[in-house]
Amino acid sequence: MEAKVNQAHSALIEKCRDGDINAHYELYQLYSKAMYNVSTRIMSNHEDAQDVLQDAFLDAFKSLNKFRGDSSFGSWLKRIVVNKSINALKKKNKNGEVRFDDFHVSVVESNGVHSEEELDYQPEMIQTAINRLPEGCRVVFTLYYLEGYKHKEIAKTLNVSVSTSKSQLNRAKKLLQKTLKTQLI
Amino acid sequence: MSDKWTKYFDKNREAMDTNSPPPDVWNNIERALKGEEKKRIVFPWFRMAASVIMIAAVTWIISLQFFKDSATLNNQAMVLPGENGGESTEIPLANDALQENRHADSSCIEEVVGAIVDTSMGIVLVDSIEADSLVVVLGDIQLSFSNSPVITNGATSPYLYNWQDGNGNKAGTLGLTGGTYISSNHLTQSEWDLDMDGYSSKGKRQGAQKYHYENGQLMIQGNWSSGKESGIITEWSEDGSRKSNENFKGAVGDYSPETYEGIVENEFKDAFKIPLSTFSIDVDAASYSNVRRYINDHQKPPANAVKVEEMINYFQYDYPQPPEEGAHPFSINTEIGVCPWNKAHHLVQIGLQGRKVHKEDLPNSNLVFLIDVSGSMNSSDKLELLKNAFKLLVREVRENDMVSIVVYAGAAGVVLEPTSGANKDRILDALMNLQSGGSTAGGEGIELAYKMAEENLMKNGNNRVILATDGDFNVGLSDDDGLVKLIEEKRKSGIFLTVLGFGRGNYQDAKMEKLADNGNGNHAYIDGLMEAQKVFVNEMGATLLTIAKDVKIQVEFNPAEVKAYRLVGYENRLLANRDFANDAKDAGEMGAGHSVTALYEIILADGSKDGIPLKYQKTTPIQPGEYKDEMMTVKLRYKEPNGSKSKLITHVIKGGDYDQPSNEFQFASSVAEFAMLLRGSKFKGTANYESILERAIGSKGGDEFGYRAEFIKLVKTASIRNYHN
Structure with missing residues (x-):
């Protein structure tokens, strides 16, 4: 994407960087539901998703300085949530990888009406x-x-x-x- | 190339996000952001010979957990730095041992808050020292730990305690001499002297005091900071439970500064002999958030902190709204099912649902924030949280609402004259500039706040004082009865009261509830921003707008159908039967959109005669055909918010099929079962964590704000630690 994405919440993010707990809470209110569902769908388990959510928000809050605004805050946060979810999923599995069935179908899309x-x-x-x-x-x-x-x-x-x-x-x-x-x- | 899935999700993407995270996710984040990780130290149980002990420091909270264990820790010096107290110091107290003992025995977990722990006496010397100071105890002492006031095994020398400020400067000394050997957990007799000279957050502490223990009473002689000269600090009863005297809060032996009123559980009553049961509704929910705080801090909540009705009423139930054009502001909903913790019994659920009022339809409000800014509020879970919590409320107030702020500490004062809700910045400025310091003149503050509210009274509006405090009133009208009287007096002016509790350590639950009850008000405990959001935003109507006052319930049981009954909880809400129709008698208030739930555990009449037949009494109830199948009649009285004459509603509950319990019945009963288990209720029957969880999970329902999900998590935590009393 060209240049900087318009930052809807830049003022809020700025306040978070200053350590304003209410600003953190507002950001959480804005994004927690969406992010929770992202994680729940990947984990297919509420409790794991809650752990991931907590972890992801804390990480995001701590690394707000690294957020440069190249993408929207939401998609930046979503990357964190997705990555954390997948890591958590891997950790739960014995071989440390996401489980794929041995299943192959033709890559061709069936475009039937x-x-x-x-x-x-x-x-x-x-x-x-x-x-x-x-x-x-x-x-x-x-x-x-x-x-x-x-x-x-x-x-x-x-x-x-x-x-x-x-x-x-x-x-x-x-x-x-x-x-x-x-x-x- | 967009296929049908893409099209579908383009249209329905938002609807795919159906779940909300439970509140504790945020609570944990909040805690972590504040770096409020608790410091836990675990001490061994038995004697530690020749130890140099160091105690504690103290941010605002130190939680010490004492576990039974025979490990010995010799010559350990431990320093816990305060939050702002410079570098943190390693704790050389065998971390491995701590780990191992962590789950040793949770039955003797104790919490000490803002305290110096006088391990030499096995009792706790409670003194709120400065937040970033540390205390080093020097001396050659033998130690014991116990739930009881165990004393050192033979006193040898005067013990010198130094405490230091954050910069390492000596801030005071405290000397102790005396002590008696005791062989078991109970003291026989002992005496010791205490010399103090220094400063604590409560002010200068200087003087010599004599402590004396005899016959289960710990007494003080000499001056205490509150001006009381001598008296009983703490009394122990036979069963080891103890009662502290408020006047000596902070004295040696004032063991746990958090106070909860004792609860004597309701018993089963014979429906024939005592057919009427009368009580006032209770919409408070403070007990739940307080219990949650304990459990999340990995501590077993004290039995008396667990109030069944407040636990149940923390949750919203899916009762139908009263009809739009109905005569009454709430609907009555009843259900009977098998009692989950005693299958031979049944459970009757009575649920009231108050009419919801949309935010835009709320009457104009005249709100006076009465904020405790005394020294004891100086902590992140008190004044700082309080400011941020009120910020949430200020965001919700409207142009036509008026907000004033009164603070109290050493003296009470107006910080913000009545200001329109349009002027949010000004309100927020005043709020954010609050600072703590001084002692607590609660009485004067309440006077001033009511005066402000009266001066700006809105005739048809919502006039309310919102008191925020940790309840530590210690100057002026500090005795409970005086305060209650004052509040009662003020109630007549049509001003409602909301009491918000903050912080831990010296939280005065009983006092706060009493104030709210007597002031036509409600009471909540705020343990984080999420709870503030619940109280101020999600349930703003319920918190701030009273739709019915003095709501009383009277149930008449039909002895032909019901043999005995027991009201679950509501112990401090019971009313005399004759007071039901007495409009001068105060009772609980109902907020907009609030729901109130009460449960009766009943034993059905089955025709069996287990009593001895009486010669002079007719012991069979008369049963005319027309009342057949009627189990009981629920009568309800309430007044309009400005009314003085009560209205009566009558609702008959008939027996029927009990096999299909509703979700709401399942959930309410699981909360009750949890509370009874935590309380160690003598009626808990087969109550157990599996059954609680099974029903709670099965009845979670829509759970818009995730509160039920959080409950489930809480039960799981408690079950892992196997908390019960």
Whole structure:
């Protein structure tokens, strides 16, 4: 992105740098809900997400000086939350990596008219269905669709290849379709 | 290339963020930001011979946890630096041992606040020394620890205590002579002298005092700083519990300066002999935030700090709003289910839901902040938090609202004349410039605050004094009864009172609640910004706008259906049956949008006769057909906020199917079960953490602000440490 992003909360961030606890609280109020949900979707567990949230905010507050305003504060914070969530997820796993199923599908998108009909589900249902996805493809799916990550970034963040990211995304979509359909019946 | 998922999330992205983090996430962040990490020291239980002990320092809080353990720590010198007290000093007191003993036995955890711990006597010498000073105790002392006032094993020499200011300069000395050997936890008899010369945050301390212990009483002779000459400091009863005399707060032997009134639990009552049960509602929730503070600090809350009704009423319940055009400002909701901690019993839930008032519909407010700026408020969890908390409120006030600020310390004074809510900067300036210092003339402050409120009385508005303090009134009208009288007098002027408690250490729960109750008001304990947000913003209407006053509940039980009943909690809200219809009798207030919940544990009449048949009495209730299935009748009286005549509502509860408890029933009963477990209630039955958690988790519901999620976390913490009394 060119130049500096317009900083909606620069005054607030400035106050935080001066150690104003109310300013910290305001920033927390502004972003905690969104960030909590980012982490909850990755961790698929509330308590882990709370730990991550706490950790991420503290880290962010402590390193506000490093925040240069090249991106919005929200996306800067989101990077921290996503990275912390993924690290926490890795830590929970025995091999210290995000778990991916051995599953490969064609990377080619199926563009059939049929599959492009509009999704008509309540957000809560989609949310529940996402939570039931296997770990790897769940993370890829939420990063891609909900947090706006590109495959390249996902690959880098998760330390996998771009094609794995793509195939996991396809798998996620297929599984979601299936879950949502069976849920409706 | 946008596919249907992209389209879906473009449209529904916001709706995907459904969860809110529980408040304690912020609370932890707040604590960490302030660097308020608590310092914990663990001492061994048994005698430590020939030790040089050093004690404590003190930011505002030192929490010492004493654990039973036979480890010996010899010749240790430990210095704990204060928060601003320069370099931190290593604590050479075997950290490994500390770690190992951490979970040894939580039954003897003690908290000492702002205190010098006189380990030589096993009792606590409480003295609020300056925040950044440190105290070094020199001497050759043998030590014991106990919940009781154990004394040194044979006095040998005068002990000299030096205390220093933050710069290492000697700020005073304290000498102790005397002492008696005692073999067990209880003193037989002993006497010792104390010489003091120096300054503490309470002022100069100088003089010689004689302490004397006999027959379970610790007495002081000589001058004490409050001007009292002699008297009983602390009394121990047979069971080891103790009572401290307010007049000697800070004296040797004034063990725990946080005071809670004792609670004698309600018993089961025979529904035939005593068919009526009458009580005042209680919307306070201070007990919950206070208990939360203890548990999050890894301390078992004292039994009397746990008030079941205040725990239950901390939470909002999903009761329906009263009908728009209804005659009454609240709805009554009742439910009967099986009692979770005693399956042979049932539980009756009575829930009142006050009408919500939108912020824009709130009447104009005339608010007087009455702020304690005495020396004892000088800490980050008191005055600093208080300022930031009020900031949240000031943000909410509107153009037509008026705010004034009165402070009190050595003397009371007006800091801000009535100022329109449009002038937020001026209000905030006055607020942020507050500084602490001096002693606490609470009485004078209250007088002045009410005077301000009266002078600017808004006829149809919301006139309210908001008192913020740690409750440590020690000058002027400091005895509770005098203050209460004053408040009662002021109540007649139509001014309401909100009492906000801050800080730990010398928090005076009983006094604060009494003030609020007698002043037509409410009482909350603020342990962080999140709680301030709850009280001032999320539940602003409930805190600041009274929709009904003197709300009383009277239940008549039908002995044909109910054999016995027990009101869960509300011990200090009980009313005489005849006072129900007595409009001169004060009772609890209900705020806009507030909900109040009460539980009765009942034993159903099953036809079995376990009593001895009486010869001269007819022991079977008359049961005309028309009352069949009626379990009880709930009668409710309240007054309009400006009214003086009460209105009556009657609601009949019928028996039925008890197998489908609602979420609200499940949650309220899980909070009650938790409180009873913490209190060590004799009616706790099978109460246990698994059952509490199971129902709390199952009934979390929407939980907009995350309070229930936080409760679940709190129960988990308590369960890991297995807290119960």
